[in-house]
Amino acid sequence: xxxxxxxxxxxxxVRRNPLTLAGLLIVLVVAAIALLAPMISPYDPDMIxxxxxxxxxxxxxxFGTDEVGxxxxxxxxxxxxxxxxxxxxxxxxxxxxxxxxxxxxGFSGGIGDVVIMxxxxxxxxFPSLVLAMALSAALGPNLRNAMLAIAFVRVPVYVRLVRGQxxxxxxxxxxxxxxxxxxxxxxxxxxxxxxxxxxxxMVQATLDIGGAILTAAALSxxxxxxxxxxxxxxxxxxxxxxxxxxxxxxxxFPGAAIFVxxxxxxxxxxxxxxxxxxxxxx
Numbered sequence: 001x002x003x004x005x006x007x008x009x010x011x012x013x014v015r016r017n018p019l020t021l022a023g024l025l026i027v028l029v030v031a032a033i034a035l036l037a038p039m040i041s042p043y044d045p046d047m048i049x050x051x052x053x054x055x056x057x058x059x060x061x062x063f064g065t066d067e068v069g070x071x072x073x074x075x076x077x078x079x080x081x082x083x084x085x086x087x088x089x090x091x092x093x094x095x096x097x098x099x100x101x102x103x104x105x106g107f108s109g110g111i112g113d114v115v116i117m118x119x120x121x122x123x124x125x126f127p128s129l130v131l132a133m134a135l136s137a138a139l140g141p142n143l144r145n146a147m148l149a150i151a152f153v154r155v156p157v158y159v160r161l162v163r164g165q166x167x168x169x170x171x172x173x174x175x176x177x178x179x180x181x182x183x184x185x186x187x188x189x190x191x192x193x194x195x196x197x198x199x200x201x202m203v204q205a206t207l208d209i210g211g212a213i214l215t216a217a218a219l220s221x222x223x224x225x226x227x228x229x230x231x232x233x234x235x236x237x238x239x240x241x242x243x244x245x246x247x248x249x250x251x252x253f254p255g256a257a258i259f260v261x262x263x264x265x266x267x268x269x270x271x272x273x274x275x276x277x278x279x280x281x282x
Contacts, residue, residue, distance in 0.1 A: 020271025098158020106166025
C-alpha cells in the first residue's frame with residue numbers, strides 16, 4: 001500500500017507541472033512512433049518512385065518526398081527508431097562506464113582517484129562536439145563510431161557526478177560500520193554506494209538523451225555519422241539542405257522531429273529532477 005501511495009504522490013507531482021506532463025507526452029508519442037513504425041508508415045522508407053520526385057506535402061505524401069521519390073513521413077517514422085535508439089545507447093554506454101569509474105574513484109580515493117579525475121579533466125577541457133567530431137573522423141565515418149565517440153565525451157560527466165556522491169556516502173555511519181566488520185570494497189560499492197547514486201544519475205541520463213540525439217544528428221549532418229540511404233534524422237537534414245530554398249519540407253520535417261524530441265526529453269528530465277530530488281521541489 002505504501003508503494004502505491006508513493007507512486008500516486010509522484011504522479012501528482014508530475015501532473016502538477018504542465019511542462020513535465022508535456023515532456024512525458026512527447027516522449028511517449030515518440031517512443032510509440034519508433035516502436036510502431038513498421039505498422040504506421042504509409043510506405044517503405046527506402047522505396048524509390050521517380051515519378052513522385054520532390055513532391056510537396058499532399059494527401060498521398062503528407063510530409064512530401066525526397067529527390068528520389070521516397071516518402072519523407074515514412075523515413076521520419078523509421079528514423080525515430082534509429083535516432084532515439086542511438087540516443088539511448090549513447091547514454092547507456094556513458095552511464096555504465098561513468099558509474100563504474102566514478103564509484104571506484106570516489107570510494108577508493110588516493111592516487112587512483114587523482115589520476116582518474118585528471119584524465120576526466122583532460123577530456124572535459126575540449127569542447128564536446130569538437131572532440132566527438134575528431135574521434136568519429138579518426139575511427140571512421142559511420143553511425144557506430146559516432147555513437148562511441150559521443151559516449152566517450154559524455155563519460156566524464158557521470159564520473160564526476162558519481163564520484164561526488166560516493167565521497168559523501170562513504171563517510172556515513174553504515175558504510176563505516178560495514179568496513180569495520182570486514183565487508184569487501186566491491187560489496188560496499190554494490191550495496192551502499194551505487195544505490196545512493198542512482199537518483200541523480202537517472203535525472204542526468206534523462207536530460208542527456210536529448211543532447212545525445214542532437215549530437216548524433218549533428219555528426220550525421222556533417223557526414224561523420226549515419227550515411228545515406230539510412231533513414232536517420234540528421235542524415236535526412238543533411239541531404240535536404242541542398243533543396244531548402246525550393247523544397248522546404250525535405251529538411252524541415254526531420255529537423256522538427258529532432259527539435260521536438262530533444263525538447264520532450266529535456267522537459268521530462270527537468271520535471272523528473274523536481275520529482276526525485278526533494279530539494280528541487282517548489
